[in-house]
Amino acid sequence: MVEKKFTIGWVLRNIFLWFIVVVMVFPFLHMLSVSLSGNVDVMKGSVSVLPMINGKIGATLGTYKHVLSNPLIFTAYRNTIVYTVLGTAAALFVLSTGAYALSKPNRLLGGKTINILIMITMFFGGGMVPTFLCIKWLGLYDTIWAVVLPGAFSAYNCIIMRTFFSQFPKEIEESGKLDGLNDIGILWYLVLPTSGAVLATIGLFVAVGQWNAFFGPLLYLNGSEKYPLQLILRQIVLQSVMDNFASGDSAAGANLQYAENSVKYATIIVSILPIIAVYPFLQKYFVKGVMIGSVKG
Amino acid sequence: MRATKNAKAEVLPNSPASAKPEWLKKLTDGKYLMILVLPAVICLALFYYFPMYGLIIAFKDYKPFIGLLNSEWIGFDNFVRFFNYKYCWRIIKNTFLLATYNLLWNFPMPIIFALILNETKNMRFKKTVQTVSYMPHFYSTVVVVGLLTMLLSPNGGLLTRMFASIGIDASNVLYDSRWFRTLYIASGMWQSTGWSAIIYLAALTNVDPQLYEAATVDGAGKMRCLWNITLPSIAPTIITMLLLNMGSIFSVGFEKVFLLQTPSTYETSEVIATYTYMQGLRYTNYSYGAAVGLFNSIVCFILVIISNYISKTVSETSLW
Numbered sequence: 001m002v003e004k005k006f007t008i009g010w011v012l013r014n015i016f017l018w019f020i021v022v023v024m025v026f027p028f029l030h031m032l033s034v035s036l037s038g039n040v041d042v043m044k045g046s047v048s049v050l051p052m053i054n055g056k057i058g059a060t061l062g063t064y065k066h067v068l069s070n071p072l073i074f075t076a077y078r079n080t081i082v083y084t085v086l087g088t089a090a091a092l093f094v095l096s097t098g099a100y101a102l103s104k105p106n107r108l109l110g111g112k113t114i115n116i117l118i119m120i121t122m123f124f125g126g127g128m129v130p131t132f133l134c135i136k137w138l139g140l141y142d143t144i145w146a147v148v149l150p151g152a153f154s155a156y157n158c159i160i161m162r163t164f165f166s167q168f169p170k171e172i173e174e175s176g177k178l179d180g181l182n183d184i185g186i187l188w189y190l191v192l193p194t195s196g197a198v199l200a201t202i203g204l205f206v207a208v209g210q211w212n213a214f215f216g217p218l219l220y221l222n223g224s225e226k227y228p229l230q231l232i233l234r235q236i237v238l239q240s241v242m243d244n245f246a247s248g249d250s251a252a253g254a255n256l257q258y259a260e261n262s263v264k265y266a267t268i269i270v271s272i273l274p275i276i277a278v279y280p281f282l283q284k285y286f287v288k289g290v291m292i293g294s295v296k297g
Numbered sequence: 298m299r300a301t302k303n304a305k306a307e308v309l310p311n312s313p314a315s316a317k318p319e320w321l322k323k324l325t326d327g328k329y330l331m332i333l334v335l336p337a338v339i340c341l342a343l344f345y346y347f348p349m350y351g352l353i354i355a356f357k358d359y360k361p362f363i364g365l366l367n368s369e370w371i372g373f374d375n376f377v378r379f380f381n382y383k384y385c386w387r388i389i390k391n392t393f394l395l396a397t398y399n400l401l402w403n404f405p406m407p408i409i410f411a412l413i414l415n416e417t418k419n420m421r422f423k424k425t426v427q428t429v430s431y432m433p434h435f436y437s438t439v440v441v442v443g444l445l446t447m448l449l450s451p452n453g454g455l456l457t458r459m460f461a462s463i464g465i466d467a468s469n470v471l472y473d474s475r476w477f478r479t480l481y482i483a484s485g486m487w488q489s490t491g492w493s494a495i496i497y498l499a500a501l502t503n504v505d506p507q508l509y510e511a512a513t514v515d516g517a518g519k520m521r522c523l524w525n526i527t528l529p530s531i532a533p534t535i536i537t538m539l540l541l542n543m544g545s546i547f548s549v550g551f552e553k554v555f556l557l558q559t560p561s562t563y564e565t566s567e568v569i570a571t572y573t574y575m576q577g578l579r580y581t582n583y584s585y586g587a588a589v590g591l592f593n594s595i596v597c598f599i600l601v602i603i604s605n606y607i608s609k610t611v612s613e614t615s616l617w
Contacts, residue, residue, distance in 0.1 A: 009519065013413055017426050020410070023487065024429045027444055030455055045453035098337025101330040108330045109323040117341060119617065124598050126348025127590035128551070128570070129577035134348045137365075153340035183329035212437030215552050219578065230439045237443035238556060264447060268440050275435045283428060290495045 034259075035063055035266035042259035063262040067270055075225060076232040077270075080211060083147050083228055087210040088203050090152040095202060096195075098153070099161035100187045103168075115162075122155045128219075135220055146220035147228070151209060157202050160289065164198040165191065201289035204282055208275060229271050237264045355588035368584075375588030384567070392568040392593070395478055395554070396546045402482050404542060406490045408535060411497035412527065427498075430491025442556040445484050446471060474564040481557060481566075493538075500534040501527070536614040543604040547596045569593045 029049040034042055036051035036059040046052060051059040067073060102118075105111035126134070131150075140146040168191055176186040192199070214230040221227060240260070324331075355375055357368040379385055410430070417423045433441070448456040451468040460467035470476045508526050517525070551570040558566035569589060577586015601616075609615040 009416075013416055016413055017417065017422070020491075021426055021429050024432060024491070027448065028432070030448075031444065045458060048455060094336045094340055097333040097335075098340075101334035102337070104327075104330060107323060107327040108334060109320060109327055111330075111334075114334065114338060114341075117346070121341070121345045123601050124349070124594055125345065126350075126352055127587065127594055128573055129583055129586040129590055130348040130351030130354065131344070132578060133354070133365075133583060134343070134351050138343065138347075149340070150344045153337055153344065158337065183327075184333060187333065208435055212435075212439075214437060214439050214556075230437055233437075233443065234439045234556065237439070238446060261447065261453075264443065268443055272436060272440060276432075279432070279435065280428075283431065286431070287495055290492075291499055 031265040031269055035262050035269050036060060037262065039063075039259035039262060042262050063258055063266040064270070066258055067263060067266045072224075072232055073229075073267065073270070076227055076229045079144075079226060080229040083144065083213070083217075084207050084210040086144070087148045087151055088207045090148055091154075091157070091206040092199060092203055094152045095157055095161050096192065096199065097187070099158050100165050100191060101183075102158070103162045103165040118155045118158055132219055141220060142222040142226070144226065147213065147217050148210075150216065151206065151213070157205060161198055161202060164195065168194075197285070197288060200282075201285045204285055205289055211275065233267060233271050236267050352587060352591055354584045355591045357584055359584040359587075361583075371584075375585045376592060378585060379589050379592065387564070388567055388569055388572050391565055392549060392570075393547060395481060395565075395568060396549050398478055399482050399485060399549070400542055400546055403485050403489065403493075404539065406486055407493035408497050408531075410490050411494040411501060412523070414494065415498060415501045427491065427494075430494070432491070433488040434492035436488065438550070438552040438556060441484055441488055442553060445480060445557070449480075472559055472561045474562040474566065477558070477562045477565045481553065484553070484557075496534060496538065497531060500531040504530040532612070533614050536608055536612055537616070540601070540604055540608055540614075540616050543600050546600055548593060 026049065030047075033049055033051040034047050037047045038053035038058070038060060040054060041047050041052040046055070050057050053060060101108050102111055102115055105115060108114075125131075135141050135146050135150070140149070172190055173186055176190050181189065212230060213228065214234070217226075217228050217231055221231075224231075351365070354365060354368070356370060356372060357365075358371045358374075359365060359368045414423060414426060417426075436444075448454045449467065449471050451457060451471075457467050457470075470480065504527060508530075509522055512522050512526060549568050549570060551574065554566060554568055555571055555574065558571065570593070573586045573590045573593070576582045576589065605616050
């Protein structure tokens, strides 16, 4: 059965899909172009999806140099990296140990109860104010642990991992036991080394979540020296906090003017660059994660 | 070693372990599992169930300096205060409408997108479209709202200029309360359609191709196949996703509303979550904020239970 190619359906479908592609890519190209353009062109508003310098196509990294030399952004970037690394490590530790134990509810005392308690958190929670107060009562307020720890455990990720671990071959576990390994040893020496895919998937979910976290840091951190990138990004892009920023620092003797929009877009690009850089390589893991999660646990 | 084998194992007839009650057996046999589950249980307790316990401040007049336990019980006063607040109805209505419109628009979109994409036989093009459409899912809320704000900026935002060139004045869209919901929903659509479609695309690949062949032999057209084969095949996935989304019909993502709203759009943009934040954390009326938040959670929870019950009776698909 060879299909006719150019039916009306084919034409409409392709128009629709190309429209989607353009809508998805266009804003990104625009941001990139503006951030690479000369400030005169940006202020005139003549840049759309190609970077311009003085009316001609061209690119300059001047704005990026300016953005990256800003100490506020530098600190925030470092904070975000620290939070992301620690948050991901904590989550992988808590989730892999917990999910492995919970994948054996018949052998774990209270395993079924804990599984139900985890389910409940998907549909009901303490809410914003009590959570905030608990962070305070626990003495975590305004420490990096307030940002790193609350996100470590999540019902959704735990169920994905539990489903994955429950498919681990029983024979291998039994043989581990005969070799004198206890459950911790089996997890460490036998299960985890073959669970790269699920660890990568969950690790990436958590890492992206930490990288993009805004609400938690906004509530639980108090000093801007601890702020992650997203909070600084909000100040610059949404609240236009640019005093002595867009105008270039006179201390360096430069009387360069930076177009406000170029600075904002360059900051956004800098903040999403790590995700974009790893995205093509890791895409399949993300997709796999959604698939494992869709298997009802 | 023998004691660690489970009850089904063949070697156990006169093992002492079989005489013990089951919980005691689990205690010895599963002690390493209990150690392993400990960190997760601690996290669960500290960051999920401790805050749920903290909800009792909704029924107290909590004062930080006298502590949670010594604060006075005031019953439902905080709830009464909320229902007597002059904008109470507006806030509830805004929350409900924003979430409902969002569900009505953004629930079907990924399904439609997946169905159309699934028809494409050109695998490379399909892959490209998919890859590109996932991308916005990984942008943070701050980036999406920042982008939206800048594209629609009255001072030469790209979209403002494009609309102006075809004679539409869009310079006030960001500050006009009539446009708030549209912006919220459209940006959500841009960000999540591609990603949410993954699960439907996967369900579609599991449909048996022989069904289509048989139907085509019987003279069924494209639409007929869609209606009688494709949709019934992915219906369980659709219903499960709908159920998961039902809980959110009365709650909206706090972050995006908070970042996107301006005082001039409060008429449509002030929702329960932002009100809770303002009252509970900005003005530190902890008890009152917790009460408003609790009201919201309870409504969400009831909605999930009701929709799950309906789904269970109608279609035999349920979340638990």
